[in-house]
Amino acid sequence: MTDVLRASKFSEWKEDFNWDTCLTGREKYGNFLVSILTSETNGHVINLNGAWGTGKTELLKRLYVSIAKKQHPVIYINAWESDFINDPLSVICAEFLNQLGYLLANSRPKKELVDINEALNKLMGSISKVAYIFKLSSLGYKAVTGDATLNEEFDFSQTLLDLTTQQNSSSMSLENYNKSIISSMLGNQIDLVEGMKEIRIQITSISHILCDIYGCNSPIIILVDELDRCRPDYAIKTLEVIKHFFDVDGCNFLIASDTESLQESIKCIYGQGFDSERYLRRFFNQKIALKKPSLYNYLLKKGIDFDGMCPNMTLTPYSNDNERKIKLLSEMLNNDKFELRDIERFIQKLTACIGYISKFNVKNAKFINFCVLAYGIYEHEKNVNIFKERTNKMSSHGIHCNGYISNGMSVSNFITIHFKMVTLANSSKRYNLDGGWGSCSYQTEMLTVESQDLQTRDWRREDLIECERLIQNYRNAPNSFLLWEDYQKLIGLTDAIE
Structure with missing residues (x-):
């Protein structure tokens, strides 16, 4: 499998956003970040703190290209582009589906299907649950953006499920349960907590599938940009979603922001006396400063x-x-x-x-x-x-x-x-x-x-x-x-x- 097939934005960014074209001389710094992101496998959320105009977006795009070359599934999310949508869970799920779906739609399993039937059958029930939730996010994404690729060319859930449809006769018996999962995610608070647990389990399972079956390296790396430009309430919701749904084994985040500006935005909601710095610390395992280059x-x-x-x-x-x-x-x-x-x-x-x-x-x-x-x-x-x-x-x-x-x-x-x-x-x-x-x-x-x-x-x-x-x-x-x-x-x- 070539690099371009592992990451949906690789072919678009590989020429302009590699280390050879980096005028800020941040290659060593970038490789340091890549090393941290790809070494941690038990769920890691890093805050890349840089003031407005320090080159965070260009750095993230170069990190994306570099990570893709190292055979890790990598996802880029511009949070500001979708802050008009009130549900960051739908946005993150949709991007997760869309960009990883690109990988699966353009690749072949590294093992023969017969060798992985047993492993996939064991995961079938749980993958089916999260797949339907992702499908719902996909439909919402299409309704907002008009982009049908989520439902057509890059249907992540279908790619996974098709592998075992013929081998697993029990899949049809899960239909009613799948519907109940969707219902609980939409309305029932008690079932929502259970749904959150299921999603966390399945993201880890998906990371293992990409590693064991598709030859990718673990973990999945998700790069989130422009969070400090979002509405304060949306920025907080996004951090909550990442913390409660995606902070799991096999999935690491790098969130770039002007953290001081983000802290001030949070105070707009909770009041000027609110300790926003302490509040933000609970979302991140690590905070790394993006210093001005020479x-x-x-x-x-x-x-x-x-x-x-x-x-x-x-x-x-x-x-x-x-x-x-x-x-x-x-x-x-x-x-x-x-x-x-x-x-x-x-x-x-x-x-x-x-x-x-x-x-x-x-x-x-x-x-x-x-x-x-x-x-x-x-x-x-x-x-x-x-x-x-x-x-x-x-x-x-x-x-x-x-x-x-x-x-x-x-x-x-x-x-x-x-x-x-x-x-x-x-x-x-x-x-x-x-x-x-x-x-x-x-x-x-x-x-x-x-x-x-x-x-x-x-x-x-x-x-x-x-x-x-x-x-x-x-x-x-x-x-x-x-x-x-x-x-x-x-x-x-x-x-x-x-």
């Missing part, structure tokens, strides 16, 4: 050629040094409030601005200050009020970033220097970057960087040369030089990028 490696693997986007202009600082530009960005964006989704949007805005300036030859400028443009976009996202207050006169608002670049200079100081190269000041003294200065006969408008002694002794020679080129370009053609307000107007246009 931004430098992430951006580097994206392979963005910033200089190549503006062949008719010079992108400064670090002209023709893409890795230094990426280092600058990674330090600038290393902020707790900036997650991967925010960084993706940031990159879209940055590349759009560079492309626009180059394509439309804004002000016939020869230079784009990459540092100022990037920080402007960052501040526009982080603190739009300060962004709007800045003018072509050097602002009293400071530059606030973490990290350091070459020669021990802080990112904040480096960006501040470059803001002084796109703002103006009036001065009677004009300083050179080497520390010298000359007097002006009257107050003269110049770049702010020229009006101050910057103490550049520790600068890299390359940085000094680039700054001197910018200063000379402004002196020669001030009307073709991009100042802060030019960048500010352009960045404002990126509001349309969400």
